Amino acid sequence: MGSQEVTSWQGKNVTVAGLGVSGIPAARVLHGLGAVVTVVNDGDDERSRTQAEELTAEGISVRLGDGATLPEGTELVVTTPGWQPDKPLFAAAAAAGVEVWGDVELAWRLRGPDAAPWLAVTGTNGKTTTVRMLASILEAAGLRTAAVGNIGVSLLDVVTGDETYDVLAVELSSYQLHWAPSLRAHSATVLNLAPDHLDWHGSMEAYAADKGRVYEGNQVACVYNVADKATEDLVRGADVEEGCRAIGFTLNAPAPSQLGVVDGILVDRAFVPDRQKQAQELAEISDVRPPAPHNIANALAAAALARAYGVPPTAVRDGLRAFRPDAHRIEHVADVAEVAYVDDSKATNTHAAEASLAAYESIVWIAGGLAKGATFDELVAKSAKRLRAVVLIGADRALIREALARHAPEVPVVDLDRTDTGAMSEAVRQAARLAEPGDTVLMAPACASMDMFTNYNKRGDAFADAVRELGASA
Template sequence: MGGRQVSTPQDWQGQRVTVAGLGVSGISAARALAGLGAVVTVVDNGDGDAHRARAAELAEQGIEVRLGHLADGSRAGDVLPEGTELVVTSPGWKPDSPLFTAAAAAGVDVVGDVEIAWRLRGTDGRKPAEWLAITGTNGKTTTTQMLASILEAEGLRTAAVGNIGTPIIDVVLGDEEYDVLAVELSSYQLHWAPSVRAHSAAVLNLAPDHLDWHGSMEAYAADKGRIYEGNTVACVYNVADPATERLVEEADVVEGCRAIGFTLGAPGPSMLGVVDGILVDRAFVQNRQKNAQELAHVEDVHPPAPHNIANALAAAALARAFGVAPRAVRDGLRAFRPDAHRIAHVADVGGVAYVDDSKATNTHAAQASLAAYEPVVWIAGGLAKGATFDELVKGAVGRLRGAVLIGADRALIRDALARHAPEVPVVDLDRTDTEAMLAAVREAARLAEPGDTVLLAPACASMDMFANYNKRGDAFADAVRQLAAESA
């Protein structure tokens, strides 16, 4: 960090801040900093009706907004406004964006809204809430929400924030006071948050993702690993994913901070794990060499798929690091229900279960989803985002009854199936219209037998056919309901 650390309201007075991006987090940062007396300019290359409407609202607060192309033909989001002392970016802006190159040349720091939220903690005179932070390639949102449910069961004032829900700056500066926050952090957010120091943090897993943004797997992992920097009580890692433990080993933490593993097997000392269907703690107990504390039963986790049990163990580890009682872990897990399109059971039709995991937008997520069911008729495909599918198919081949492929990059999955699972029947739907989902469900029903699961776990992004993964999941659920009506 070359620039100054701003930690009091007075320090913001008159500071010239450029906010990159007119999305939710950018608007939140702009309003908050302008409210503290900063001179704020927002830049965005968009210039549509929605952008103009947002710009008009910000202008009422004295915030300048530069949209689209400027008078000299350059794009607003590429040019550093004169006099800028700090740039606040939105998560999606790539590190090599021209605006940031210009900022670096001018010696101006670039940070994200999470960094700003961290600096603003306590500026209103209240005791800042502690942060329990979570990242990983997959499972972040579910684990963060599980953690918040557990903290609530303990009677703590909490909220799930960060990469989900209300913008984190709004929570930090809002009227409601919190004891502790469950903070989901993406790799983008961590890249731009150099000062954040959590009470405890977890990296759930690491698999190739967003490499076009980070540039390499090493850079992606390094940004994920930032979440451990300065942890005071616990760095929670996945025993089944050694890369997460290496990040703990490389982190600079407060003296006495402990490495806490979670595993789907029997835990060793300083771990949480599963014994005879019971989630147990051998980390936050007396005499952990010999003792274990029961926390909950596998059946208390919804749904009790293996990767969701792992999520529950990570959430429990963070909660226990904060001093939460075992009873609250159990009660919080029992109360929690995942968001839509995350291994959600839609219906049983003709003895076949139909499960929507449209949120499985990459191979790592699809691998976890496929591991939860057997036998499976797999509906997959979409935008591959540069992914390859050989390892995914090799790991799932013993579970596959059949596969139905949709979307722009379905040929990549078809070819992987041909190489590694030639005996698995494959239906290749040569269409990308939204009605293709109904056809896919009907083909899957034809391949399935009673006792099977038809699983939408696309391993791809949705934007070739749908606005987002939610719309894709809705289309699947609608198709299943239509199938059920036809079968009645």
């Protein structure tokens, strides 16, 4: 980072909106650059007070329980992703002519002159898996890289740290993109678009527009999903650098400028000398784990971004083979009495659950939780023919039960009127009773977990524990 950037922060009054995983690093980085930092936070609980004490000891001001008021003299607001755009603080900033940046915008602005280019991934589902696949492919090509962004490793830590990288695999949420107007990626993809976080964005159009920001200013490739026209529409609407190409990925045979699948082989007709007549083999479907359709799509998107960066075909194959999916993402737990038990607790919305349900032929589905404003008619209608039976848990299970009554009335439903954590054991026992040899008991809730569990990881752990109990008693 050049001295010019450091000097420009000296004495600058910056307000950081929110404590937490991105607010605290932002406050510390800005303070380290010489800015006068004030953190404002809605909450005033024990955890917030502990965090505030630590920051105050470092010379950073913190105001707890008052996230609505813009501190006097503020010259810039840096917000954490969770803060909704309609917050009074942002209205006050707009009225005062003060810019609002997100943590990603701050990281982008703080990059040094020789900073690694970003390969950016967003979408409703599959972001983390795709970014980790991409990093694995880049590593297989011998490149220094890291999977960063919304994935747990702070972009701020990476761009201000001492380690150097050739290229970064960056996961970006719609929240982060909303507050990142300057971001210009080397290449980027929107994996898919489905209604999610509409309470935050206000409408599907606003949500899609924020996702589409990832394509702005792309240099080499805008990678879109052929099966999801909305993603291609976002590419058409993007203002990109001259020579940047639209590259599609598809589960079918690819057309020119696409990656796809032919006879069980992932092939590239985009980054080859003659894309009208040539196709380059990249990997086999069996190299992708798990080889569910939506995960093959993730692999193709990762491969497209890596190929846009110039990675050789062998690195795509080797990177996909080396990749191990995270826990609770279509994770096979065990087989009990010839029935497979699969944990997809990460399927916290209908789009993710639909992809999961599409991977199996005959399913006893465990579903339910917090719906977050979602509706379930389309999901149930598309998946009805695969359902042997359904076990419902959680606060908003009635919404799924009503959709099942409308679109799959013949499917047996067990409605567990419980939201305690022990309900998962009962759900697994009921599912086992309904399943037949060859079936899959799939826990893909299509809902958030917080009505019953701390997070989706705890929910997945509860499912796995219940399956192991079942196996022990079988």
